[in-house]
Amino acid sequence: MSITFDDLREAAKDCLVTAGSSYTPDRLAAYEQAARKEKKENARWFLELILENARIAQREKLPLCDDTGVPHVLVRLGTDCVLPAGWLEAIREGVAAGLRTLPGRPMAVKGDGIQRVEQSQGLFENSDALEHAPVIMRSVPGDKLNLAVLMLGGGPEIRARTRRIFHKRSMEKVIGEVVEWLSEEVLLLGCTPSIPAIGIGRSQVEASALMLEAMADGDVSKQNEWEQKVVAAVNGTHVGPLGLGGDYTVMGCFLKIGPTRASGVRIVTARPCCLVEPRVGKAILA
Amino acid sequence: MLTINTPLKKEDVAKFRVGDQITLVGRILCGRDAVLPKIVKMLEAKDPKVKDMRLAGSVIFHTAVSPAGIGPTSSNKVEIEGSIPGLSAGGVLMHLGKGALKPETVEAMRVHGACFAVTPPTTALFAYRTTSQKVLAFPEEGMEALYEVEVTGLPVIIAAVNGETMFAK
Numbered sequence: 157m158s159i160t161f162d163d164l165r166e167a168a169k170d171c172l173v174t175a176g177s178s179y180t181p182d183r184l185a186a187y188e189q190a191a192r193k194e195k196k197e198n199a200r201w202f203l204e205l206i207l208e209n210a211r212i213a214q215r216e217k218l219p220l221c222d223d224t225g226v227p228h229v230l231v232r233l234g235t236d237c238v239l240p241a242g243w244l245e246a247i248r249e250g251v252a253a254g255l256r257t258l259p260g261r262p263m264a265v266k267g268d269g270i271q272r273v274e275q276s277q278g279l280f281e282n283s284d285a286l287e288h289a290p291v292i293m294r295s296v297p298g299d300k301l302n303l304a305v306l307m308l309g310g311g312p313e314i315r316a317r318t319r320r321i322f323h324k325r326s327m328e329k330v331i332g333e334v335v336e337w338l339s340e341e342v343l344l345l346g347c348t349p350s351i352p353a354i355g356i357g358r359s360q361v362e363a364s365a366l367m368l369e370a371m372a373d374g375d376v377s378k379q380n381e382w383e384q385k386v387v388a389a390v391n392g393t394h395v396g397p398l399g400l401g402g403d404y405t406v407m408g409c410f411l412k413i414g415p416t417r418a419s420g421v422r423i424v425t426a427r428p429c430c431l432v433e434p435r436v437g438k439a440i441l442a
Numbered sequence: 443m444l445t446i447n448t449p450l451k452k453e454d455v456a457k458f459r460v461g462d463q464i465t466l467v468g469r470i471l472c473g474r475d476a477v478l479p480k481i482v483k484m485l486e487a488k489d490p491k492v493k494d495m496r497l498a499g500s501v502i503f504h505t506a507v508s509p510a511g512i513g514p515t516s517s518n519k520v521e522i523e524g525s526i527p528g529l530s531a532g533g534v535l536m537h538l539g540k541g542a543l544k545p546e547t548v549e550a551m552r553v554h555g556a557c558f559a560v561t562p563p564t565t566a567l568f569a570y571r572t573t574s575q576k577v578l579a580f581p582e583e584g585m586e587a588l589y590e591v592e593v594t595g596l597p598v599i600i601a602a603v604n605g606e607t608m609f610a611k
Contacts, residue, residue: 177566209562209567216569219511220563222563223515223563261510262509263506263508279583280584310516311540314516344518345516399541399609432563
């Protein structure tokens with residue numbers, strides 16, 4: 157058995173539809189628990205609406221949110237994995253098919269570079285005109301291809317930051333500064349509860365890629381010590397669901413630390429994912 | 443929970459309190475970054491075409507309208523929040539979206555008797571609570587055009603009214 161062009165295209169399509177229309181089981185369970193425990197009436201009402209929306213979206217394969225997001229593709233490629241010719245094109249075709257199926261919001265901007273910046277030529281009417289972001293790839297042992305398609309919405313994008321932190325050889329210092337950013341941004345985000353995704357690396361590109369991996373792999377039921385610290389600190393703001401106050405400003409935190417620079421600086425990307433994120437669909441092909 | 447039919451009346455809004463849960467029924471307008479500043483410019487220029495939008499007592503939902511559905515975008519984006527004072531002066535009584543607004547925006551709404559409400563991005567649920575949609579203006583903006591949508595029960599929470607806001611720290 158080997159991976160075919162069609163296998164890869166279908167997997168990318170299915171991953172995109174899954175990402176846009178369903179929560180991972182760990183997050184669904186966390187929302188159910190929050191809806192039972194939240195003491196503030198408006199916040200509890202809102203959490204129940206999230207669950208009703210999730211049930212309808214999963215049953216009908218409808219988008220969880222109208223901002224269906226910009227597709228991002230993560231490939232973890234086994235060193236012994238054999239791929240068909242044109243495999244990146246298969247992923248591109250699969251993403252386009254997924255956008256037609258979900259359907260994705262038709263939000264590709266027309267025109268040349270300047271026209272796109274100024275949004276002066278309007279938008280494409282077809283969902284599949286939206287290109288995926290450049291593929292992030294990593295080599296891993298084995299003979300399989302791990303594919304993840306993530307849909308990144310605009311609200312968290314406005315509130316995300318990539319910056320340097322002078323760490324003073326202290327994880328407390330780094331995480332403390334990230335918590336300060338996140339505590340400012342969650343109030344403006346609107347779509348709380350959030351799950352902050354954090355990448356720590358040597359460059360802005362690397363930190364962002366690590367953040368994307370954190371979004372793909374994170375599990376709110378398996379939180380390490382530092383993720384728990386972020387959750388406790390940001391929940392201390394009591395912004396609450398939709399900014400209504402309450403105990404659930406964030407539902408978890410996904411942190412990934414990569415190589416670090418021999419220097420007094422760490423580069424950190426922190427994205428306060430909104431209540432439908434991380435939207436991720438995954439497949440393993442062999 | 444209170445059910446309110448649109449268009450709103452100023453006396454309805456005056457009775458709202460921060461934290462009130464309301465279900466909206468009837469005609470709402472949908473517009474966001476691309477078209478709200480254009481409507482404000484039309485109001486300032488006394489453009490007669492603005493009458494066709496029937497802004498008096500209206501609800502403007504900060505959302506795109508597309509085959510993917512509807513759901514709130516961030517109301518504190520520059521072009522949206524910057525349009526709220528002008529639209530309130532033009533007769534809009536409820537601005538509907540998400541995220542905290544600046545104190546000066548809350549004050550501008552108070553002056554004109556308007557309010558701000560938030561609603562969750564529950565797009566799949568909204569699909570069952572909208573009965574029709576049509577483009578009213580600026581079709582060249584695609585999903586960001588000004589739309590008129592009929593809703594049968596849109597759940598919202600009042601976030602700012604009468605100079606009070608739930609976002610005050």
